[in-house]
Amino acid sequence: MRHLIIALFLCTTVWTRANAAVLAPGLYEISGKAVYVGVYNSPPRPPANNYFEPSGHRTGDLTNFPNARLKCGLHEERRIVDAPQGRLGASLYYASGERRAAVILTHGGSAETRDVGFLVPYFVCNGIDVISFDQRGTGDSIGDWFSTSPIQKADDVAAIYDAFRDDRLVDGERIGAFGGSNGGWVVPLVSLRRPLAFMILKSAPSESVLSNADYEVTMEMRGHKRSNAEIAQALSMWHTIESAANGKTSWEEADRALIAGEKQPWFAYSLMPKLPVPTPQAVSNGLHNYITYDPSVTLTSTTTPVLALYGSVDKLVDAADSYAHMGAYLKSGGDRDVTLVMLPHADHYLEASSDGWNEYDPEHFVPGYPEVMLRWLRQRGFIV
Numbered sequence: 001m002r003h004l005i006i007a008l009f010l011c012t013t014v015w016t017r018a019n020a021a022v023l024a025p026g027l028y029e030i031s032g033k034a035v036y037v038g039v040y041n042s043p044p045r046p047p048a049n050n051y052f053e054p055s056g057h058r059t060g061d062l063t064n065f066p067n068a069r070l071k072c073g074l075h076e077e078r079r080i081v082d083a084p085q086g087r088l089g090a091s092l093y094y095a096s097g098e099r100r101a102a103v104i105l106t107h108g109g110s111a112e113t114r115d116v117g118f119l120v121p122y123f124v125c126n127g128i129d130v131i132s133f134d135q136r137g138t139g140d141s142i143g144d145w146f147s148t149s150p151i152q153k154a155d156d157v158a159a160i161y162d163a164f165r166d167d168r169l170v171d172g173e174r175i176g177a178f179g180g181s182n183g184g185w186v187v188p189l190v191s192l193r194r195p196l197a198f199m200i201l202k203s204a205p206s207e208s209v210l211s212n213a214d215y216e217v218t219m220e221m222r223g224h225k226r227s228n229a230e231i232a233q234a235l236s237m238w239h240t241i242e243s244a245a246n247g248k249t250s251w252e253e254a255d256r257a258l259i260a261g262e263k264q265p266w267f268a269y270s271l272m273p274k275l276p277v278p279t280p281q282a283v284s285n286g287l288h289n290y291i292t293y294d295p296s297v298t299l300t301s302t303t304t305p306v307l308a309l310y311g312s313v314d315k316l317v318d319a320a321d322s323y324a325h326m327g328a329y330l331k332s333g334g335d336r337d338v339t340l341v342m343l344p345h346a347d348h349y350l351e352a353s354s355d356g357w358n359e360y361d362p363e364h365f366v367p368g369y370p371e372v373m374l375r376w377l378r379q380r381g382f383i384v
Contacts, residue, residue, distance in 0.1 A: 023049050023065055025093070025115075027072035027125040030065050036122045037062055041115035043138055050117035052370065059118070059351065060363040072125035077167075080140060081133070083159035085152055089140025090114060090133035090160055094169050095124050101174035101197065101382040102129040102164065106157055106190075108181030113139040119178070119370070126374050127383035131164050131175075146273070147286025150182070150209075150293045154189035161194045173197065174382055178373075179204060181316065181348065184308075185295050191304040198382065199306040200373055203348050205317045206325040208294040210242060212317060217271050219315040223357050230266040237261040237272065244279075245287040251279050299329035305337035306330060307376045309369065311346030313356035339376060343368055 025038045033055055040050040040061075049062035077092040091114050094100070103123055105116055114132040123130050136143035136156070148156075157177065165172040176198035179187035184204020191199060205212040214235060221231045237257045244254035255277045261267050275283060308326050310319040323342055330338045346366040347353040353360065377383050 022047055023062070023068060024070075025074050025121045025124075026070050027121055028065070029069040029071055030067070034071070035062070035068075036118045036125065037065070037068075038118040038120045038122075039115040040117040041113040041139075042111050043113070047115060052118040052122060052365070054371075056362075057352075057364040057367065058362055059365055072121065074121060074124055077169075079163060081159055081163040084155045085136070085148065086142045087140070088133050088136075088156055088160065090131065090163065092164055092167060092169065093120050093124050093130040093132065097169065099169055099171050100127065100129050101176070101377075102131055102170045103198075103200070104157055104160055104175065104177040105130060105132045106153070106177055106179040106183035106186050107135045107145070108179075108183045109145075111135055111138050111145060122370060128377060129170060131160060131170075133160055144286070147283065147290065149286075149289035150185040150189060150295075152289065153183075153186045154193065157186060157190045158193045161190070161196075176200065176382070178202070181205075185209070185293060188295065188298045188302050188304075188306075191302045192298060196304045198377070198380065199302075199304050200376075201306060201308040201326075202350065203310060203314055203317050203319070204308060204322065204326065206295055206299060206322040206329060207318065208296075209291045213238060213242075213271075213291070215318045216316050219356075220271050221266065221269050223315065224269040226266050226269060230264070233264065234261070234266055234270040234272075237270065241272075241275075241287070242291055245284055245291055247288070251284060255279060296325075296329055299326065300332050302330070303333065303336060305380065307339045307373065308341070309350065309372065310340070310342050311348060311350050311353075311356075311366070312342055312344050313346065313353055314348045315356035316348040337380075341368070341372060 023037050028035050028037050033053055036052045038050050039047050041047040051062040052059050074093050079090050081088045081090050113134045116132055120130050134141035136145040136148050164170050174197045176196055177187045177190055178200045180202040184201040187199050217234055218231055240257040241254045243249035244251045310323045327340050343350055343366045345352055347356045350365055350369040351359045352364055352366045
């Protein structure tokens with residue numbers, strides 16, 4: 001695997017790739033409190049600081065940081081990685097010159113760059129190096145994340161694994177992966193291709209892509225007070241397009257369903273992306289690759305130690321069903337290291353919520369997250 005080292009530097013107080021109003025990733029003391037500050041960059045939104053303050057479990061965007069004092073700064077080693085679907089931009093984040101365990105942060109379903117917020121300094125400043133990369137179509141990565149299937153995303157993560165496995169700062173025997181939301185489909189696939197030392201899955205669906213789409217559309221429509229009849233119409237539109245992507249229905253019929261759906265008052269809440277009509281072959285191929293994935297065989301086959309976290313009021317993933325099936329699939333092969341945690345009153349992002357839609361003000365994570373990840377890693381010797 002060829003790669004190019006672009007830069008190697010120590011971040012101090014300003015994130016020079018963004019602007020002077022954005023703090024560099026690290027652990028800071030702000031107003032007398034320890035605060036993990038990361039950069040979150042999801043184009044077209046400009047980069048911003050995302051933070052976690054452990055004493056109050058506060059999180060969100062950091063817009064005011066008077067007299068911030070850096071306690072743990074990060075180094076970043078930037079690379080271009082060759083992958084089967086084309087180049088990827090990636091970085092290794094670390095705090096010292098020691099050779100340590102590392103975690104690959106795997107994206108969910110959004111246009112994120114390698115700058116994924118507070119998790120980067122949270123892991124690094126607590127003993128785990130971080131490898132993060134630009135989602136396809138963002139940063140230095142080419143392609144289109146929306147039409148990249150879980151299987152193709154697993155190819156990307158495997159290429160990232162190969163590129164950093166022999167790095168002088170990475171213990172190649174102790175590389176794991178974190179996958180949130182849709183990334184929870186990807187990481188178990190990677191575990192069958194590369195010897196991952198551990199997996200951390202956050203709000204990971206164990207249903208098929210199609211089943212999860214039905215749940216997410218239904219919850220979104222209910223959240224906007226749409227009727228059962230409207231929900232049925234929206235699901236019918238989705239099923240027609242899914243059927244076309246599977247080759248069971250013509251794309252002409254799917255295009256007609258899409259055009260008819262766009263005229264309905266419920267369409268804005270159907271989660272249907274803006275698809276061109278008539279639908280180009282490349283788009284239909286991408287949809288086919290994506291929606292045909294079912295994780296059950298993968299989860300039954302993996303033997304990698306896993307920590308899976310769920311929120312009880314998740315409206316993007318059927319947490320109760322995924323929790324039950326995740327455990328059944330992972331434990332079906334016998335004695336495996338499987339830890340499943342259901343966090344009460346937590347939404348998809350594991351933030352405190354009464355209904356899964358509205359976070360409390362001030363925004364904060366539920367008790368136990370994200371500390372549970374460090375505790376689990378420490379118990380298994382990945383953090384010394």
